[in-house]
Structures are given as C-alpha cells and as structure tokens.
Amino acid sequence: MKPALIRNGEQPGESETERAARLIRCAGARATPARVRVLRLLRSAPTALSHHEIEQSLGDLALDRVTLYRVLDWLVATGLAHRNADTRRTFRFSAASSSEHSAHTHFRCDGCGRVFCLDAAPPPPPKLPEGFLLSRIELDLRGRCAQCAGSAQ
Amino acid sequence: MKPALIRNGEQPGESETERAARLIRCAGARATPARVRVLRLLRSAPTALSHHEIEQSLGDLALDRVTLYRVLDWLVATGLAHRNADTRRTFRFSAASSSEHSAHTHFRCDGCGRVFCLDAAPPPPPKLPEGFLLSRIELDLRGRCAQCAGSAQ
DNA sequence: GGGTATCTGCAACTCGGTTGCAGATACCCG
DNA sequence: CGGGTATCTGCAACCGAGTTGCAGATACCC
Structure with missing residues (x-):
C-alpha cells in the first residue's frame, strides 16, 4: 500500500x-x-x-x-x-514487502542461522486435516549459505 | 524399574x-x-x-x-x-521416522505453537543462489489447528 | 558380581526476550 | 511558535529456555 x-x-x-x-x-x-x-x-x-x-x-x-x-x-x-x-x-x-503474498520461500542456513528471502515460485496449495485454518504457506530450504559452505566446517 | x-x-x-x-x-x-x-x-x-x-x-x-x-x-x-x-x-x-525423507511438510499453529507432521506430497525442487548447498526441504503451513481455531481467540 | 566409562542430578550460569516505571518527546492545538 | 499530553524511550530488574561443571550413581563388559 x-x-x-x-x-x-x-x-x-x-x-x-x-x-x-x-x-x-x-x-x-x-x-x-x-x-x-x-x-x-x-x-x-x-x-x-x-x-x-x-x-x-x-x-x-x-x-x-x-x-x-x-x-x-x-x-x-x-x-x-x-x-x-x-x-x-x-x-x-x-x-513486509508491498508485493506481499501469503506464500514465501526462505533459505535457512544451518551454519550461521541467517535467513534469505528467495523469490522462488509459490508452492502448490495443500490439503489439511479437518478443522485446520491455513493463513500462510512457507517453503523452507535448509542447508548452508555460500559463505558457510565455503569455510570449512 | x-x-x-x-x-x-x-x-x-x-x-x-x-x-x-x-x-x-x-x-x-x-x-x-x-x-x-x-x-x-x-x-x-x-x-x-x-x-x-x-x-x-x-x-x-x-x-x-x-x-x-x-x-x-x-x-x-x-x-x-x-x-x-x-x-x-x-x-x-x-x-525420526524410518521412512525418513529430506522433504517434510509441517503445520505450525500460531495459536498454541504446536507442530503437526503431515504426509503431504513433497514440494518441487527449487533453484538456489550461487554457492548455496541444500540439505533439506520443508514445506511449512501456518495457521490455526482445529483446537485453536475452535476456541475463540 | 566387580570395575569403569557413561549417565544422572544438582547448582549455578548465559542469553534472548519481557515488564514496570520514571523521565523525555513527537505531535496536536491554540 | 510555544504548551500540554499521550506516546515513546531508557533503565533496572525479571523470566524462561537452554547450557556447563562436577560429584555421585549405574548400565554394561568382563
């Protein structure tokens, strides 16, 4: 807005x-x-x-x-x-970005803990157990960022 | 004992x-x-x-x-x-389940904080920035569980 | 059953985050 | 432009989750 x-x-x-x-x-x-x-x-x-x-x-x-x-x-x-x-x-x-959407993709580094926001395509809508309300979808990628992957661990 | x-x-x-x-x-x-x-x-x-x-x-x-x-x-x-x-x-x-896979789907309740493990289909493979190493994919659904959605909030 | 490396429980500590309160200040209004 | 007031800030003390060090207990190998 x-x-x-x-x-x-x-x-x-x-x-x-x-x-x-x-x-x-x-x-x-x-x-x-x-x-x-x-x-x-x-x-x-x-x-x-x-x-x-x-x-x-x-x-x-x-x-x-x-x-x-x-x-x-x-x-x-x-x-x-x-x-x-x-x-x-x-x-x-x-x-919060103006192009806010309810689906987000993040990369979480297991090394330094940092979180990178990716523009990757939104994942497909899933099916939930009875009675559950969905407000947001987040695709979480875990691994090591370029910096942490580079340094020996 | x-x-x-x-x-x-x-x-x-x-x-x-x-x-x-x-x-x-x-x-x-x-x-x-x-x-x-x-x-x-x-x-x-x-x-x-x-x-x-x-x-x-x-x-x-x-x-x-x-x-x-x-x-x-x-x-x-x-x-x-x-x-x-x-x-x-x-x-x-x-x-850890025996049918362990590197892709997981969870539902996280914003009300009580509980995490439910769903069997939902694994999300599609993504593309990462240069140098990043991927070890695990997790699809995270946020919202309210049946119990929290039921009780007035 | 005995010896020993491994576990357990206690106490004290760290760290991220929260609460209460007195003093400062952005903003409304004249 | 200056004054009044609800809102913010800073300080100090607190809380709860997780961690560390160490002495005493115990699962397991023989």
Whole structure:
C-alpha cells in the first residue's frame, strides 16, 4: 500500500527515510527516530535480521535493547514487518514487502542461522486435516549459505 | 524399574519399549530408562513435542530438566530425533521416522505453537543462489489447528 | 558380581526476550 | 511558535529456555 509518492526524491537517503516515516504515520504512530531507522534498515536488508544484527547495524547511535525490542514488536503488530524464529531459536525480522503474498520461500542456513528471502515460485496449495485454518504457506530450504559452505566446517 | 524381560515382543507396550532400547543400543549408547522413555514417547507422539510437554508427559517420574535436555540433544545428534524451533522460539522434538525423507511438510499453529507432521506430497525442487548447498526441504503451513481455531481467540 | 566409562542430578550460569516505571518527546492545538 | 499530553524511550530488574561443571550413581563388559 503505497500511494504514489509524494516528494520526488531528493537525496536517495532522505527519500527512503521519508518513506519509512510515512509508513509509520500511516500505521497510526509517531514517527520517532528509533522506528524510522529500524524500518529503513529492515527495508534495505537483503536477509531477515536478528535483534543483535540490527543493534550492530545501527552502530554507535544504537537504541536501548528494550526499545529495539519494542520497536520490532510494534512493526510486527502493525504488519510492517514479519518475525520468524530461526534454526537457533532467535527471532529474525524482515520488512513486509508491498508485493506481499501469503506464500514465501526462505533459505535457512544451518551454519550461521541467517535467513534469505528467495523469490522462488509459490508452492502448490495443500490439503489439511479437518478443522485446520491455513493463513500462510512457507517453503523452507535448509542447508548452508555460500559463505558457510565455503569455510570449512 | 522396568523389570526385565520379555524379549520378542509380547505386550505391545513392552514391545515398543524394547524397540526403543534396541535403537538406542544400536546407536552405540546405554539404554538407560531416561533415554528409553523419552524415545518411546517421541515415537508415539502425533506432533513434535516441546521440552516442557515431554516433562509433563513423563508425569511423576519426570527426569531432571537437564537430563532431559541432554537426552534430547543426544537423540538429535544420533539422528534418532529431529529438532525444530517453533513460532514461539522454543525447540520441538520429534522422532525420526524410518521412512525418513529430506522433504517434510509441517503445520505450525500460531495459536498454541504446536507442530503437526503431515504426509503431504513433497514440494518441487527449487533453484538456489550461487554457492548455496541444500540439505533439506520443508514445506511449512501456518495457521490455526482445529483446537485453536475452535476456541475463540 | 566387580570395575569403569557413561549417565544422572544438582547448582549455578548465559542469553534472548519481557515488564514496570520514571523521565523525555513527537505531535496536536491554540 | 510555544504548551500540554499521550506516546515513546531508557533503565533496572525479571523470566524462561537452554547450557556447563562436577560429584555421585549405574548400565554394561568382563
């Protein structure tokens, strides 16, 4: 849902920041630096990020641990982001894309735990036991990412 | 405990216990009551169980927390069981089946977190980024199980 | 039945995530 | 532009899942 936009970009950086801020306000909350920075980061990340990775990426101006958790929770609650537990049982967050679909394909690395979002074709619709409600399909590929496969293990 | 006996299955119960013990010995370890009981439980469970659920199921004669973790780790290490993080980021364990395949289909309930193993058809082979190694494919269905869908949420 | 490597149970610890509360601030409104 | 207030942030303390180290118990080999 992005209504066409508005200010045609000034600096690409500013433009993206503005967009994140707008998405947040649309969701009915204050566009605080914490939220804007986190959402912008998620939107530009190629993989789903863990709490720890996000903290690192924010660098020196890192937020308080708790604030970051709350920002992430809020993003997930409003649907601006998704949350998944990785193979090492830590949560990973990714921005919800506009081309959001209920079927997703991920690659989960058994080495480093990272999650890569693939564009692969959506899997076929399955049949479920009686009474079960389906809300989302996810195809999960497990193995080692290029980096982990390269290094001896 | 577990008075001896009866090799060559008679009572179905005993038989299953004996089988679990044999699997454990085959894997090169001692068939202690702790391991036998846990493996037997996993093998008879319809869904993947959490550490907590296993503790409950063992009832009064429950093992020490740590022992249970170690038994589970050992089962996973030897390949007799599988471990998965559920949507609430706790590990769930299931017995490895003899008809083991590298492609699996699970239903994960967003309500209670339980994981159901379905026999659904294996998904089609995907294409991966350069350098990635695939070891396993898993089709993940998300939604609500019959029980959680039934109760108001 | 005895000896010993392997297991078990206890206690203390780590780590990811959560809760409560006081102080700060984005945003509405005049 | 400045003030008031509901919303956010940061701190500190907490919780629950999982892990580690070690002393005592025990399955299994002989």
